[in-house]
Amino acid sequence: MNFIQNLEYDHLLAEFKKVLKESLLKFTKQREVILQTLYNFPEHFSPEELHVLIKSSYPDINIGIATIYRTLNLLENSTLATSLSFGKAGKKYELANKPHHDHLICKNCGKIIEFEDKKIEKKQEDIATKNGFILTGHVMQLYGICAHCQKNKKG
Ligand SMILES: [Zn+2]
Ligand SMILES: [Zn+2]
Structure with missing residues (x-):
């Protein structure tokens, strides 16, 4: 990872922490891992796909699908992420920094x-x-x- 990307991630992380604070939610390792994974893989993920990827990338972190749903929702509501809607099949998310x-x-x-x-x-x-x-x-x-x-x- 180069210097500029690191700066960008730090900025994103700071914004994320601010949003969590405003929503009276705690900044946890689980939530950080969600942000990190979205940042490291600039693709489009359904909550389920993201869950699978996080489980394989961070086997020692215990993260529930409900946390992923809630965090993605929060990221979208705070415009840090955007989503594509697939009707009944749900949504796919990507970070808005692209x-x-x-x-x-x-x-x-x-x-x-x-x-x-x-x-x-x-x-x-x-x-x-x-x-x-x-x-x-x-x-x-x-x-x-x-x-x-x-x-x-x-x-
Ligand atoms: Zn096709
Ligand atoms: Zn896209």
Whole structure:
């Protein structure tokens, strides 16, 4: 891990501690491990997937799925994390410290591809301006079938 990343993590950790304090929750090793894992693996996790990963990465830490649910919820409510919704299948979370990006989501296997397109970003700004809006943010999720799942169907 390089110096800049460490700084970034320290900042995140400080924010997290502040949020916990405001919510009258204790800063525990379990909660720190949740933040750390999300930081070390910049992917998209359901609470269950995160649970499995933490159990294998920190075998000596006893962490319940309820703690993971609650902590992810807290991270999202405090805007330190964002989530993608999969309807009945639940949500997948990622930390909000990543650069802005949008998502392609496979409806079959749940694979997520991140992308960023300057033209689309600009177009959104134009549409907002045309309608007298000051854009403060957006969420774009494109649903479909990934290349792998298309191949499997044909095979
Ligand atoms: Zn797929
Ligand atoms: Zn993402």
